[in-house]
Amino acid sequence: MKLNLHNTFTKELPSDSNLNNTRRQVHNACFSYVTPKKTSNPELLHVSDELLNTLSISKETSQTKEFLDVVTGNKVLKDTHPYAMCYGGHQFGNWAGQLGDGRAINLTQIRIVDKNWTLQLKGAGETPYSRTADGLAVLRSSIREYLCSEAMFHLGVPTTRALSLSLTGDQVMRDMLYDGNPAYEKGAIVCRVSESFIRFGSFEILSARKDYNTLQALADYSIKHHYPEITSSGKDKYIEFFRLVSEKTLEMIIHWQRVGFVHGVMNTDNMSILGQTIDYGPYGWLEGYDFDWTPNTTDRQQKRYRFGNQPNIGLWNLLQLANALYPLVEEAKPFEDILNQYKIDFDAKHLEMMKSKIGLFEKDARDTLLIKQLEENLHFTETDMTIFFRKLSEFTSIETEIKTLPKCLTEAFYKPNEVKENIKSIWLDWFNTYDQRLLSEKITHQERKRKMDLINPKYVLRNYMAQLAIDDANKGDYSLIDELYQLLKKPYDEQPNKEKWFVKRPEWARHKVGCSMLSCSS
Template identity: 45%
Template sequence: MPFDNGFAELPPAFYTRRMPTPLPAPYFVAASARAAQLVGLDAADLAIDDFVAVFTGNEVPSRAQPLAAVYSGHQFGHWAGQLGDGRAILLGDIAGPQGRMELQLKGAGMTPYSRMGDGRAVLRSSIREFLCSEAMAALGVPTTRALVVTGSNKGVIRETMETAAVVTRMAPSFVRFGSFEHWRYRDKPEELRILADYVIKTFYPDLSGAPNPYLALLEEVTRRTGILIAHWQAVGFMHGVMNTDNMSILGITLDYGPFGFMESFDVDHICNHTDQGGRYSYANQVPVGHWNCYALANALLPLIDDQEAAQAALDVYIDAYGTKFDELLHAKLGLTTTHEGDRALADAMFQLMQDNKVDFTLFFRRLGDLRLDVAESEREAADAPLRDLFLDRPAFDAWTAQYRARLRQEGSVDAARRVAMHAVNPKYILRNYLAQVAIEKAQNGDYSEVARLLSVLERPFDDQPEHEAYAALPPDWAAHLEVSCSS
């Protein structure tokens, strides 16, 4: 494996060299062919013993320089001090057809930053991160990727005794907002500058010629973060733990833990059982994303050296988020033009969904099948698949009358609109109960459901009639599933 080690070229203060800690009798669980292509690998090869050993941390490729990075951060709005890669070890980066990707083993053993942790990940959380990383990529959401999951029967204590696993995740970089906060709060301006120069040179070279490259960096990261949050809101994704150490400097989704996809719509839904205060609810993701950018601005301020300019750079968040979410929402509604009343129409729709606790994904998917060319006498029957999601049918009828009028206003054609809407409104998402079924089978030694579910999630917009059950409303038992920061 032709590893380079770009991050390892930074001074030693930025990381600790650390070899992975081997696991006994590692085995293959699953691999993503799409992720493998990004680094020039064949997913079929990842199941052979040599690759299993490498991606468990039992063997280290000769050109790799394993390390754990240091960073700090705000957790649930409070300064947490030094954090760092407590259970993740970076092997290095590999050039692929779309650019360089860093490969990181999550669950590969203790590091100097493990604090009170054991440095391990469990099969349950590794499968969740693996599946969601690839599902988000297929949905078009900027994200880290997941290459492979390996496991071991070694026991790991969480709420109960579980078994160990390692997920190999990939990204152009794992530098976080908290990576900059670490040096700012330690009053280390030289290290802060070194890190900023590395990020600009490696990932934002166009910014190097700006009058103030550090200000330009803040503005670009803020813009990307606003766009990222718009993608989350548009697919109903909730991260669950938007701490500054979990925010990527590249504007990609980072660190999948207690995440969830919206099912029964509730704007205040909290997917993380640990988040008792609701800081990271669906509605709060937008302002928290902005707050996190403020934290980054504070970290970069010694380099920017202009508080008013930094404040102005943060203002791009609102425009970036608003513009992208408006674009995504118009596409989800099948609207190709923008009219003055669109905001009111969308607000009424979300309120109707809230009042009726309508499944987020099914609503938008079935909305694409709504017909304009239907006789009034046949309308109720034609609308039934969508209408039956609502308890308040008269309210649904009133809203769809407004929606149909808006579609006619722009001369919408049913067939073309259906194709366009189904191309942006997924039929399949990673519902918690689907992940749980795959996890329970894997815990019993059957990994086939992980592979099957991955294949469904890789084509979220396709009808896939053979997998119709994966698009159904969750069963009653799913209401009792809880995920927390240990997930």
């Protein structure tokens, strides 16, 4: 398999001098060399055809044994040296010290036109950062990561990508809900792809250890290869770097809120410096619109990473990155100014995003209150987020008093019988105000619908959909993986023959494991 190798990360940054694959604290290094664990009977389940094209890998190549061996860790390409990255992080608000790539191994970097891509295997065996774990992954979590990362890309959400999904042929022991009931599951590997897997925690660990030489080297590398638009020098370039990371992080989170995605574990080691969604663990998609919902069983009580708190956590995580970069600048005010700007920008961008979701594109002083009331109304009873906003584009301004609730709303209710008269009255008031506000728009209903349908997806990877694919895969049927993959490539299209997926979560999935709450092993 011929690839245009361009391994800048390992050539330009310091490596761990210890070449033994033993669990340990790694100092004065950004990574450790490590070899993927060989798998016993690998099988390729799915390949992203679009990502193949992006990486200039032919479909014929993807069908070869060499490709299978590379993406399952059984072969190391010539002139490449796989490695695991060293980083730390704050987990659920607490400093956890060294973490690192405990079950991820970077194979190589390749150059395509003017862009570098890193190929990384998730679930390919232990590394010096595995602590007490085995470095492996199971099929259920791998299916979730593979499908979701590609689905997010097609939704227009900044994300890492997934090239392939493979079985290893090995069994892996996991305690899925951390309840003392471990069981063997099918082992699997996802080949992930990104321009970079550098995280906030990559800087935090170096700063915490006062390894300022390596900290500066990593910051300079990140600017050179991932933010070449930065032309300033000295301290100013690190301030500009932080500003751009802050802006990209906010952009990513606004997209999460737009489509109803909840990351579930926004630790600083899961935050990319590129503002990309990374590490698809216990994520979830809103069914009912609920600011307090989190999919992570570990976060069940605190709800730190709940849907409505994601923007605040983004800011908190950026503060930790600012603290890590501070030794390179030694001035607090520039960082404080950028963090304060994040707050200002969030208010403006969130309002703009929510307005676009309901088809308002002209400036109007009434909109802030209209959006606030809408978000409150959506909490009165369980109301399907995806269906409500998608169907709202069918609502037409009739310029007369609305006396019955529109279908776009009632079809999104999970429990219509609990919607009493007082709730109906509040909703009718809102729709009448909304109806009058639409008169201020300068576009036709047809044009408004077209624009809204490009913002509000019809199809997202609802938790129960992924679980159905997992259940089938555990029985040896992998066809639903491809069906969902194809569906989610066009999330904004009507796809009339796929209407079965444009429905509310079925009642059987309300409390089913994998459909409501998930653990970090999911």
